[in-house]
Amino acid sequence: MTPEDLKAAIEQAIQTLADDGLNLTVPDKLTVERPKNRDHGDWAANTALQLAKQAGVPPRELAEKIAEQLRANPGVDTVDVAGPGFLNITLNKAAAGQLALDIVEAGSSYGHSDALAGDPVNMEFVSANPTGPLHLGHTRWAAVGDALTRVLRAAGADVTAEYYINDFGSQMDTFAGSVLARLRGQDVPEGGYPGQYVQAIADALLERHPEWADSADADIYDQLRSEAYELQLADIKDTLTAFGVDFDVFFSEKSLHDEGKVADAVARLREQGHIFDEDGAVWLRTTDFGDDKNRVLVRADGNPTYFAADAAYYLSKKDRGFAKKIYLLGADHHGYVGRLKALAATAGDDPNENIEILIGQLISVNGARLSKRAGNIIELRDLIEWLGADALRYSLARIPTDSPLTLDPEVLRSASNDNPVYYVQYAHARACSVERRAVEAGVEQAPVDPATLADPTEAVLLSALADFPRVVTDSAKLREPHRVARYLESLAGSFHKWYDACRVVPRTDEELAAVHGTRLVLDRATKTVLANGLRMLGVSAPEKM
Numbered sequence: 001m002t003p004e005d006l007k008a009a010i011e012q013a014i015q016t017l018a019d020d021g022l023n024l025t026v027p028d029k030l031t032v033e034r035p036k037n038r039d040h041g042d043w044a045a046n047t048a049l050q051l052a053k054q055a056g057v058p059p060r061e062l063a064e065k066i067a068e069q070l071r072a073n074p075g076v077d078t079v080d081v082a083g084p085g086f087l088n089i090t091l092n093k094a095a096a097g098q099l100a101l102d103i104v105e106a107g108s109s110y111g112h113s114d115a116l117a118g119d120p121v122n123m124e125f126v127s128a129n130p131t132g133p134l135h136l137g138h139t140r141w142a143a144v145g146d147a148l149t150r151v152l153r154a155a156g157a158d159v160t161a162e163y164y165i166n167d168f169g170s171q172m173d174t175f176a177g178s179v180l181a182r183l184r185g186q187d188v189p190e191g192g193y194p195g196q197y198v199q200a201i202a203d204a205l206l207e208r209h210p211e212w213a214d215s216a217d218a219d220i221y222d223q224l225r226s227e228a229y230e231l232q233l234a235d236i237k238d239t240l241t242a243f244g245v246d247f248d249v250f251f252s253e254k255s256l257h258d259e260g261k262v263a264d265a266v267a268r269l270r271e272q273g274h275i276f277d278e279d280g281a282v283w284l285r286t287t288d289f290g291d292d293k294n295r296v297l298v299r300a301d302g303n304p305t306y307f308a309a310d311a312a313y314y315l316s317k318k319d320r321g322f323a324k325k326i327y328l329l330g331a332d333h334h335g336y337v338g339r340l341k342a343l344a345a346t347a348g349d350d351p352n353e354n355i356e357i358l359i360g361q362l363i364s365v366n367g368a369r370l371s372k373r374a375g376n377i378i379e380l381r382d383l384i385e386w387l388g389a390d391a392l393r394y395s396l397a398r399i400p401t402d403s404p405l406t407l408d409p410e411v412l413r414s415a416s417n418d419n420p421v422y423y424v425q426y427a428h429a430r431a432c433s434v435e436r437r438a439v440e441a442g443v444e445q446a447p448v449d450p451a452t453l454a455d456p457t458e459a460v461l462l463s464a465l466a467d468f469p470r471v472v473t474d475s476a477k478l479r480e481p482h483r484v485a486r487y488l489e490s491l492a493g494s495f496h497k498w499y500d501a502c503r504v505v506p507r508t509d510e511e512l513a514a515v516h517g518t519r520l521v522l523d524r525a526t527k528t529v530l531a532n533g534l535r536m537l538g539v540s541a542p543e544k545m
Contacts, residue, residue, distance in 0.1 A: 001075035001095050003032050003043065003470040004113075009076070010047055010087075013069035022055050022065075032089075034463075041080065041088035042463050048085040059085030096462040097448035097518065103465060103525040104445075111532050114156035115473045119323035121157050123149050126240070126328075127164040130233045131175040133197055134240070135377040136368070140360045140405070141328045142380070143396035143538070146245040147481040148328075150536045155476035160322070163247045164313065167229060168254040169306070175232070176225035179205070180217060183224070195376075201231050239381050243389050244538045256312045262304050265312035266297050274346040284311070286342035289351065295339060307339070314343055314355075326356045326479075334359055358479060360401040366408055387412050390539045394421035397537045398485035415545075420489055424530065425542055427492035431527035432543040434504050438520050441505045445524070446517025453518065457498040461522065464494045468529050472536070481537065488533045495526050 001009075011026045018024040027050055035044040048063035055062050063085040070079045070087070075095040080088045103110045125145030128138050149161045178192035182202035188194050205227055206212060212220050233250075240247070256262050266282060269275050274285045280300035284307075287294050297308040317325050325344075329336055337359070341351035349355065368378045368386075383392055391412040398420060399405050417423050453459070468487065475483040504519040506512055531541040 001091050001099065002466045004473070005075065006032050006043055006089065006091075009070060009073050010045060010066065013066045014047070014051070016069055017055075017065055022057075022062075024051055024055050027051065035088060038460070040082065041078070041090040042459075043089045043091070045087040045089065046085075047087060048081075052085065063087055091463075091466075093450035093453055093459075094448075096459070096466070097450045097453055097521075099466055100462060100521045100525040101448050103528050104521060107528060108532060108535070110528060111468045111472045111536075112154045112156070113469055113473055116152060116476055117156035117158075119158075120321055121152065121159045121324040121326060122162055122317045122320075122322035123152070123159050123326045124162045124164055124328065126245075127166065128236065129166045129171055130229055130236060131171050132193060132195060132232070132377070134236055134380040136363065136365065136380070136383065137330060137377075139380050139383060139392070140363050140396050140401065141330070142240065142243055142245050143393045144360065144401055144481060145328045147393070147397045147484075147537045148476075148479060150538065151472060151476045151481050151484060154536055155473050157476065160248045161246065162249040162251055165233065165250055165252050165254075167233075167252055168257055168309065172225065172229065176221065176228055179228040180221065180224055183212065184217075197232075197235070201228050204231060239384075242384055243380065244393065251313070251316075253309055253313070256309055256316065257304075261316060262308050262312040265315050266304070266308060268315060269297075269311060269346055272346055272348060284343070284346060286339055286346065289342040289345035291338045291342035307343075310340070311343055311347075314340070315347060318347060318349065318354075323354060324356065325354060326358065328358050328360065330360060331362045356479070358401065361404045363396070363405040363407065366406060368409075390425070391419070391421050394424070394485060394534075394537060394539045397539075398482050398489075400480065400482055420485070421539060422545075424485075424488045424492045424534065425540070426545055427495050428527060428530040428534065428541045429543060429545040430499060431495065431523050431530065434499070434523045435520065435527065438504045438516070438523070442512060443504060443506075443516045443520050445520050446514060448518050448521055449514045452513075452515035455498075455502050457494070457501045458519075458522065461491075461494045461498045461526065464491045465525055465529055468533070484533050484536055488530060488537075491526070491529060491533075495530075498522070 007030050010030060010032070014024050014026050030047060032043045032045045035041055048059045048066055052059035052062050060081060063081045067079040067081055067087060070076050070089065075092050076089060077092045078090045082088050123145065125141045126134070126138050128134055134142070146161070149159050152159045174189075174192055178188040178194075178198050179202050181188050181192065182199045183206055188198065205224060208227070209220070212224070266275070269284060274288065275297070276283050276285055281296050282298035284295045284297050295307045296305050297311065298304050314325065327340065337357045340357055341355060344351045344355040365378065365383065368383070387407075387409060395407055395412055396405070411419050412421075415422055453462070471483055471487040475481050502519055504516060504523050506516055534541045
């Protein structure tokens with residue numbers, strides 16, 4: 001019985017009491033928690049305290065009525081009423097043992113649910129300008145954004161991961177001018193991009209088009225601009241692939257302008273009644289919806305602003321059927337929250353429902369060197385080569401994104417319990433090793449015998465395994481994949497303690513018994529959950545270390 005199953009049983013108990021005449025309704029939020037003292041049971045609930053006033057009976061009396069209903073559930077062993085009306089619930093060992101077998105049979109699907117099934121979700125993250133390589137500033141949302149996408153999908157959400165390519169505007173001209181200067185053997189213009197990657201792009205273009213060496217700048221500029229952009233975007237995609245980050249859509253800002261969607265967005269917002277004209281410019285009255293100032297969409301010279309493209313992009317997401325749009329932005333984008341929510345409102349959406357903006361705080365890496373190739377930044381590809389994609393991704397995903405983060409390379413590169421990713425991956429590798437040795441010794445997975453689950457570490461481990469679906473659902477609902485990472489560390493700790501206390505492979509002086517087959521199921525269930533959780537974080541689950 002999982003925590004979700006237990007919640008359903010409590011809800012059913014409440015409904016039964018209501019049908020019998022008590023003034024009760026099932027609450028919107030019903031929680032079960034681990035008791036601080038495990039001697040008090042597997043789970044605790046304050047449901048009676050929550051509903052006593054509504055029912056018009058003392059909390060303890062109501063708790064007794066709920067407990068009576070729960071005791072009839074085959075998955076529940078005992079229910080005690082404590083204090084003013086707390087429910088302390090101990091699960092049936094047979095049900096817990098069956099859960100381990102169910103986990104093994106479910107395999108990679110265990111932990112998944114349809115809790116967030118419904119309207120399609122657009123998840124936009126990273127979205128770096130295609131004028132240079134991905135660097136440290138993009139790393140956090142690359143890891144966390146991809147992990148959150150995976151967790152949301154595990155909870156049943158229909159998510160499209162999207163990268164918005166800022167391939168329109170003056171920065172693209174600056175980039176092209178920098179590449180052209182390097183192709184000519186010149187210094188980049190003032191304000192240009194000085195990194196060696198620009199020289200590498202220029203060299204690649206000259207090798208592809210040797211005739212450009214003698215061509216006039218004006219004759220080759222447009223094609224050079226286009227091909228330099230394609231090469232840099234390919235580099236970004238290659239780096240993301242090396243980091244294990246996959247996007248479903250790469251959306252071009254330039255396409256919004258080329259297809260007239262920016263002008264169309266202005267017209268649509270005018271129809272909504274939130275546009276006004278002043279001093280020759282076109283304005284969006286975002287202050288009506290909490291923004292600190294109104295925003296210019298079209299300047300007096302007739303050129304659209306960057307915010308006009310933001311508006312067209314938002315409407316594009318809406319037109320593509322995404323009822324929920326999630327933006328993952330960097331620490332320097334706090335000012336975007338108000339304007340984007342106001343934009344959603346002017347487009348006729350509910351800013352509290354249809355748009356969500358998450359801000360990630362800055363990260364740093366002790367001892368990281370600036371990239372020789374990129375010049376003044378720490379490149380993501382260098383971090384991957386130095387620290388490893390697994391260690392980097394896990395370390396970024398395990399800390400709440402609203403907290404600044406400094407990574408310690410010595411810890412991340414160490415094969416020790418101080419390294420969180422090593423600690424969890426080692427638990428998975430150990431579970432695989434236990435399984436291999438058990439099979440070699442002739443241990444066979446057998447029907448779970450609850451009578452053999454006598455060691456206290458087994459109850460703790462089974463309870464932890466049962467909690468995985470709840471953790472995944474909560475992580476998805478709260479947009480906090482770090483909950484999965486912290487759960488995995490706790491699970492690994494419970495597994496290591498169980499491993500020290502209980503043998504799956506019989507000693508040389510022991511005969512094979514039902515307990516060994518039962519423990520093999522528990523080992524395999526743990527291996528499954530560790531692998532599933534690591535996969536949700538985009539981290540590998542090695543079988544040997």
